[in-house]
Amino acid sequence: MTAARPVRVHKFGGTSVATADRIRRVVQLVQAEPETARRVVVVSALGGVTDQLLGCIDAALARTGAHRTTIEALRQRHQEVLEALVLPEERTALEAQLNAHWQALTELLDGLYLLRECTPRTRDAIISFGERLSAPLVAAAFRAAGSEAIALEATELIRTDDTFGEANVDFATTNRLIRERFAAIPEDQIVVVTGFIGSTPEGVTTTLGRSGSDYTATILGAALDAELVVIWTDVDGVMSADPRLVPEAFVLPHLSYREAAEMAYFGAKVLHPRTMEPLQAKGIPLRIRNTLNPAAPGTLITAEAPPPPWYVRAVTAIRDVAVLMLEGSGMLGAPGLTGRAFQALAEHKINVLLVSQASSEQSLCLGVRAADAETALDVLRRTFAFELETGRIRRIYLVPECATVSVVGDRMRHQPGLAGRMFSALGQANVNVLAIAQGAAETNISAVIAQRDAQRAVQALHETFILRTMRAHLFLIGTGVIGGTLLDMLARQIPQLKEEEGLELRLAGLATAERMLWQPAGTPWNEARERLRAEGEPMDLDRLVQLLTTERPRRLVVVDATASEEVARRYPDLLMAGVAVVTPNKRANTLSYEFYRRLREIARERRVPYRYETTVGAGLPVIATLQDLLLAGDSVRRIEGVFSGTLAYLFNQMAEGVPFSEAVRAARAAGYTEPDPRDDLSGEDVARKLLILAREAGLPVERSDVEVQPLVPDELREVPLEEFLARLGEQDAYWRERVEEARREGRRLHYIGRIEDGRLAVGVQAIGPDSPFYNLQGTDNLIAFTTAYYCRTPLVVRGPGAGPEVTAAGIVSDLRRALEQMR
Numbered sequence: 001m002t003a004a005r006p007v008r009v010h011k012f013g014g015t016s017v018a019t020a021d022r023i024r025r026v027v028q029l030v031q032a033e034p035e036t037a038r039r040v041v042v043v044s045a046l047g048g049v050t051d052q053l054l055g056c057i058d059a060a061l062a063r064t065g066a067h068r069t070t071i072e073a074l075r076q077r078h079q080e081v082l083e084a085l086v087l088p089e090e091r092t093a094l095e096a097q098l099n100a101h102w103q104a105l106t107e108l109l110d111g112l113y114l115l116r117e118c119t120p121r122t123r124d125a126i127i128s129f130g131e132r133l134s135a136p137l138v139a140a141a142f143r144a145a146g147s148e149a150i151a152l153e154a155t156e157l158i159r160t161d162d163t164f165g166e167a168n169v170d171f172a173t174t175n176r177l178i179r180e181r182f183a184a185i186p187e188d189q190i191v192v193v194t195g196f197i198g199s200t201p202e203g204v205t206t207t208l209g210r211s212g213s214d215y216t217a218t219i220l221g222a223a224l225d226a227e228l229v230v231i232w233t234d235v236d237g238v239m240s241a242d243p244r245l246v247p248e249a250f251v252l253p254h255l256s257y258r259e260a261a262e263m264a265y266f267g268a269k270v271l272h273p274r275t276m277e278p279l280q281a282k283g284i285p286l287r288i289r290n291t292l293n294p295a296a297p298g299t300l301i302t303a304e305a306p307p308p309p310w311y312v313r314a315v316t317a318i319r320d321v322a323v324l325m326l327e328g329s330g331m332l333g334a335p336g337l338t339g340r341a342f343q344a345l346a347e348h349k350i351n352v353l354l355v356s357q358a359s360s361e362q363s364l365c366l367g368v369r370a371a372d373a374e375t376a377l378d379v380l381r382r383t384f385a386f387e388l389e390t391g392r393i394r395r396i397y398l399v400p401e402c403a404t405v406s407v408v409g410d411r412m413r414h415q416p417g418l419a420g421r422m423f424s425a426l427g428q429a430n431v432n433v434l435a436i437a438q439g440a441a442e443t444n445i446s447a448v449i450a451q452r453d454a455q456r457a458v459q460a461l462h463e464t465f466i467l468r469t470m471r472a473h474l475f476l477i478g479t480g481v482i483g484g485t486l487l488d489m490l491a492r493q494i495p496q497l498k499e500e501e502g503l504e505l506r507l508a509g510l511a512t513a514e515r516m517l518w519q520p521a522g523t524p525w526n527e528a529r530e531r532l533r534a535e536g537e538p539m540d541l542d543r544l545v546q547l548l549t550t551e552r553p554r555r556l557v558v559v560d561a562t563a564s565e566e567v568a569r570r571y572p573d574l575l576m577a578g579v580a581v582v583t584p585n586k587r588a589n590t591l592s593y594e595f596y597r598r599l600r601e602i603a604r605e606r607r608v609p610y611r612y613e614t615t616v617g618a619g620l621p622v623i624a625t626l627q628d629l630l631l632a633g634d635s636v637r638r639i640e641g642v643f644s645g646t647l648a649y650l651f652n653q654m655a656e657g658v659p660f661s662e663a664v665r666a667a668r669a670a671g672y673t674e675p676d677p678r679d680d681l682s683g684e685d686v687a688r689k690l691l692i693l694a695r696e697a698g699l700p701v702e703r704s705d706v707e708v709q710p711l712v713p714d715e716l717r718e719v720p721l722e723e724f725l726a727r728l729g730e731q732d733a734y735w736r737e738r739v740e741e742a743r744r745e746g747r748r749l750h751y752i753g754r755i756e757d758g759r760l761a762v763g764v765q766a767i768g769p770d771s772p773f774y775n776l777q778g779t780d781n782l783i784a785f786t787t788a789y790y791c792r793t794p795l796v797v798r799g800p801g802a803g804p805e806v807t808a809a810g811i812v813s814d815l816r817r818a819l820e821q822m823r
């Protein structure tokens with residue numbers, strides 16, 4: 001006795017067998033499969049036929065007479081296919097077989113026409129003809145192409161109950177019938193089986209409901225212990241998300257049965273969850289393949305699938321959902337209430353997609369299809385009329401135009417933090433969540449959101465969980481020395497960030513004091529300034545803040561590279577709207593202490609990044625160092641330092657004999673000074689830095705608490721900038737003398753700030769060689785923290801404290817940290 005051949009079941013849907021050409025293709029595809037396997041082919045009706053048969057039923061009931069015309073058109077279509085495909089010697093017999101079907105069909109429809117009534121049983125009988133007509137044609141096409149093939153009607157194989165329209169399979173009998181029938185057929189014969197249909201023990205035809213032909217294929221596969229069931233379709237496989245919503249979605253090579261079922265439940269039109277059931281017990285694999293691209297491997301579905309890189313396999317969405325809300329304190333501890341709601345909806349054949357109930361039991365939230373929403377509302381209001389009247393249920397209402405989004409994956413089980421990632425990704429995408437549901441199986445988490453947010457939500461989740469990339473947006477205010485350098489630096493880094501770290505940072509626009517450009521979809525980094533000039537509109541800060549806060553793209557960071565108080569005052573609006581702020585601008589943190597406190601509070605409460613490391617020491621980690629000390633439980637005793645790159649440079653240059661006015665001009669040309677260099681020379685810039693550090697260290701101090709010794713006399717500080725610069729030479733002699741005087745005493749001048757015992761002071765000091773500040777060079781800052789832990793030797797941060805590159809680099813570092821927080 002030879003060993004039984006392994007069985008492969010191939011299922012082709014209506015579009016795959018819509019025309020003679022397509023049927024030929026089906027024949028080729030199956031013939032290309034290994035002949036060592038027994039080949040079973042399940043077919044649907046020719047594309048569109050089932051719907052036309054349903055149309056015939058309606059036409060007959062409405063007595064339009066159109067059913068006859070449609071039947072004739074269908075007959076002709078099948079006849080054309082027959083003539084194109086079938087061997088001449090088989091034609092007469094096959095025509096006779098099909099004619100018997102057409103006659104039976106016409107009689108049934110005429111009967112409806114007369115009776116004006118169609119029972120579910122008659123409906124099943126009528127629509128079963130689609131498959132009963134297609135299978136013999138496909139089998140004949142195989143024979144014409146040289147393969148041995150026969151057609152079988154599944155009515156003799158699949159035994160069901162009499163739930164017409166969606167009959168339940170009696171697997172014990174069905175398996176026996178299939179095995180017996182196939183045992184009588186030579187194994188090298190291709191067997192073409194009608195999909196979708198079965199019959200009751202009395203021999204009455206039934207149908208298996210939606211995706212019934214897929215089900216037929218898996219029922220046959222299981223009964224015959226198949227090695228594989230192939231569902232041929234017109235897509236390359238199951239995708240990681242709906243490609244219409246997510247262009248980056250890709251075909252998933254491997255899924256588990258459970259994942260495929262979850263995806264089907266949650267909106268992906270993959271396979272009906274029921275389809276996998278017959279295969280599961282035996283672990284028979286199922287593969288989805290594309291008839292139009294048979295070389296593609298498709299998607300393999302098995303009991304276990306190799307895990308995805310990061311827990312989640314796919315993201316799905318159901319659109320056109322409505323949410324029914326039942327609210328009221330009387331719902332607490334009323335056990336039957338939820339049951340009654342479901343029962344009432346079920347009686348009206350309303351399917352509940354999602355359920356969520358807070359443990360306070362004060363509200364129940366049910367997701368239903370939008371088409372069912374009004375009926376569902378009416379049903380619930382009638383069901384709970386008494387409770388509504390007595391106030392046990394306060395109100396029942398509808399939230400229309402919703403969608404559900406879900407993440408699906410077997411590996412999601414027992415993974416703490418996944419739900420958190422999901423909701424923070426939605427939050428970052430500015431998507432509000434109306435309701436949440438997660439089954440105890442933990443293989444999917446769903447959220448109900450507004451329909452208009454669906455695409456944004458699915459993209460955000462796909463990006464977070466599947467692509468593991470991150471798209472973020474930057475809006476730059478200020479394109480001067482620092483902003484301009486930052487733009488150039490980022491333009492260079494962007495390709496690498498994307499390639500190596502999966503970070504796609506887009507420039508959503510930029511603004512200066514004169515113009516603004518809002519391009520949330522992204523503007524090219526290296527053309528940004530030109531675009532601003534060419535396409536920008538006049539700067540309007542109110543409008544800009546409005547755009548940034550209400551129309552913000554996902555993960556938006558505003559970099560404020562101005563020195564403007566007006567801009568700084570808008571940070572609360574930005575942070576409140578979830579827009580991160582990264583800034584080298586010292587203004588915000590040096591307005592009133594109350595303002596500073598509020599900014600930090602909003603940032604903390606909203607969990608939105610607010611970063612300003614470059615406001616002290618430019619790119620040096622000064623604020624981070626202080627924050628780390630405090631985090632470690634340290635307490636600050638003294639902070640002392642040279643905090644100005646410009647002034648360090650100035651004194652170093654003067655020590656070399658360069659006149660004061662010339663050194664200031666050189667500092668300005670090198671981009672060390674503030675936009676208004678009077679801020680440096682008045683000591684104001686250092687006073688601000690000291691104020692920021694004092695506040696960071698916990699002191700609720702104001703600007704007026706800082707004692708400041710200016711470098712230029714009051715009368716010079718008051719004059720316009722041009723005049724100020726022109727008259728700087730007037731100070732040269734004074735400073736030459738002071739530098740000389742210090743040198744004679746073996747000392748050097750530096751501008752030093754100090755916080756100690758709650759006192760803040762900045763001013764010029766003559767320091768000796770024993771001071772750590774004595775050897776500072778160029779624009780070097782040196783900040784020494786004397787603390788409880790660092791009391792004998794202070795912790796020192798030293799390095800260039802001003803300049804476009806170091807500052808821009810510090811901003812990039814803050815930006816990256818902010819984006820990390822926004823993942």
Ligand SMILES: NC(=O)c1ccc[n+]([C@@H]2O[C@H](COP(=O)([O-])OP(=O)(O)OC[C@H]3O[C@@H](n4cnc5c(N)ncnc54)[C@H](O)[C@@H]3O)[C@@H](O)[C@H]2O)c1
Nearest residue numbers: 478479480481482512513561562563564584585675802803
């Ligand atoms: N130069 C440094 O080494 C250094 C170091 C740390 C911090 N910073 C800070 O960087 C910031 C920028 O300095 P810069 O030298 O690049 O200044 P800049 O004068 O070269 O450029 C300022 C930019 O801000 C824009 N701007 C001004 N007011 C505005 C408003 N109200 N609305 C919109 N845009 C406005 C201007 O049009 C310009 O594009 C300052 O706050 C400065 O303190 C500079």
Ligand SMILES: N[C@@H](CCO)C(=O)O
Nearest residue numbers: 644645646673674802
């Ligand atoms: N003007 C500032 C820039 C850095 O904040 C300085 O010279 O230190």
